[in-house]
Amino acid sequence: MEKSIAVYEINETIKEVELNQEKIINIADIFNTIIGVSDEKTSHKAIIAEIKDDDSILKKYYMDKKNCKINSFAEKLLTAEKGNNSNRKKSIREGFLFIRETNQDLTLLKLEKTSVADTETFKLIGQLGTEKNYYKACIFTNDLHNIAIIDKSNKIATYWLDGFLGLQEVRNSKINSTDLIELVESKQLFSSSIKEKENFEDILSETKSYIFDNSQFDKSQLIDFLNAKDLIDIATNEKNYESQFYSEESLEIDANFKIDSKVLRDKYKREIKISNETTIKTDNFEKLVLNEEIEFTDNVLTLTVSDEFISKVEEILGSRNG
Numbered sequence: 001m002e003k004s005i006a007v008y009e010i011n012e013t014i015k016e017v018e019l020n021q022e023k024i025i026n027i028a029d030i031f032n033t034i035i036g037v038s039d040e041k042t043s044h045k046a047i048i049a050e051i052k053d054d055d056s057i058l059k060k061y062y063m064d065k066k067n068c069k070i071n072s073f074a075e076k077l078l079t080a081e082k083g084n085n086s087n088r089k090k091s092i093r094e095g096f097l098f099i100r101e102t103n104q105d106l107t108l109l110k111l112e113k114t115s116v117a118d119t120e121t122f123k124l125i126g127q128l129g130t131e132k133n134y135y136k137a138c139i140f141t142n143d144l145h146n147i148a149i150i151d152k153s154n155k156i157a158t159y160w161l162d163g164f165l166g167l168q169e170v171r172n173s174k175i176n177s178t179d180l181i182e183l184v185e186s187k188q189l190f191s192s193s194i195k196e197k198e199n200f201e202d203i204l205s206e207t208k209s210y211i212f213d214n215s216q217f218d219k220s221q222l223i224d225f226l227n228a229k230d231l232i233d234i235a236t237n238e239k240n241y242e243s244q245f246y247s248e249e250s251l252e253i254d255a256n257f258k259i260d261s262k263v264l265r266d267k268y269k270r271e272i273k274i275s276n277e278t279t280i281k282t283d284n285f286e287k288l289v290l291n292e293e294i295e296f297t298d299n300v301l302t303l304t305v306s307d308e309f310i311s312k313v314e315e316i317l318g319s320r321n322g
Contacts, residue, residue, distance in 0.1 A: 004101050007122075008074035010110075011094040012087065016071065026122040027098060031109065033124065035137050035150060044135075044152045049167040050145040056166025058140055058147065061106065073099055073108060080163030092159060093134075096122075108138040110160070136160045145170065171253075177260035179253050180217060181267050184208060188249045194232070203231050205290055211259060212287045218256045219246065274301060 005024060007017040019027075034044075051059050057076045061068045074097050081088045088094075095112035096119075112134040118125055136157060139148040147167060149156055161167050169175065183189035184207060194203060203226060210225050211217060223245050226232045234244050270285035280301075288294045293304040305313050 006070050006099045008071065008097045008099075009094075010074060010078055010081065010097055014071070014074040014078050016074075017096070023122050026118075026124070027100075029124060030098065030111065030122060031100060031107065034109065034135055035107065035139060044150050045154055045156055046148065046150050047156055048170045048172075049147045049149045049161060049165075050170050051147075052162065052166050052168045058106075058138075058165055058167070059144065061140075062142065062144060070099060073097065077110070077164045080159045083159070083163070089159075092157075095134075104141060106138075106140040108140075108165075110136045138165055171257075173258045173260045174263055176217070176253050176257040177263040180211070180259075181263060183247075183250055183253070184211070188247055190250075191243070191245055191247050194245055197232075199231055206231060208286060209290055212264070212284060212290070215259055215261075216256065217259050219250075220255070272301075 005019065005027060007019060007023075007027065009015045009017055017023075053059075057073065077097055078088070081092045083089055093112040095110050098107075098109040098111065100107045100109075113119060135150075135152045137148075137150040138160075139150075141147075147165075149161055149165075149167065149169075151157055151160065156169070161169070180189070184204070187195060187204065189207070190200075190203070194200065197203065206226060206229060207222065210222055219242055220236070223232070223234055223236060223242065226245075227234060227236070232245065234241055265283045268284045268286045270282055272280045272282075274280060280303075282288055288303075291304075295302040
């Protein structure tokens, strides 16, 4: 690449913006405010991604930086924003693509046309974060499997991550656990034949119990677990037997991963206020219900104390418990 900083206006076409010293200083302020030294003042979605395939524009850049034309990024972004149409998608706002290259990294930043920045000088004139979906960024540090992606929205835009950059999110325990819980709660983890079974609600409950009682999730072990409980009858010696149990949607989660306890806690924690002075808190209300460890009858709430906590509860309650 010949330039360390370049800016392109992206609408129905691409147009390179001529830069002067004032603009360069203001652009540096934008970079620092969004992804630099002032990053803690912003709120955005951030993930780690990796190259999806050899067609990724970042892979091509990495393999031949010297001959990579800087405007190829702008052209690729416009193509992604148009999708399969000749005109850009109405849901994707026009904006500017900022490209900054140093010896250590390549940073791509799309700033949508808003009142936050003066489009003539790129000077910030408002508070960052006043609009929901107005910037997206990519920080490439020459590691094809550790690329930072940022989106002001609550979700990384597909056209930015995949269509433009040719990337996919790096899966980890948190991501797998989050997707697993969403698939279970929506019942999309299971194949149609499983959901059509008369005992499906029992299968669903025991699947949750398996997740709550284990630190590791394993697709084949869950089938073994349910087979052992006579809830399903799947021959595990057959080829592709897992497809009898799991849906196509479940292919997005790994076959084996550590369950993130924080993900479970964030999903299932609950507070029950039983008087002005007393509130009961639990990290997993769903597990309490499944294990029948909580019961409410005639204004009396009954909780089952786990064996390892009986002595501690007795110590606290003492003679007050009669």
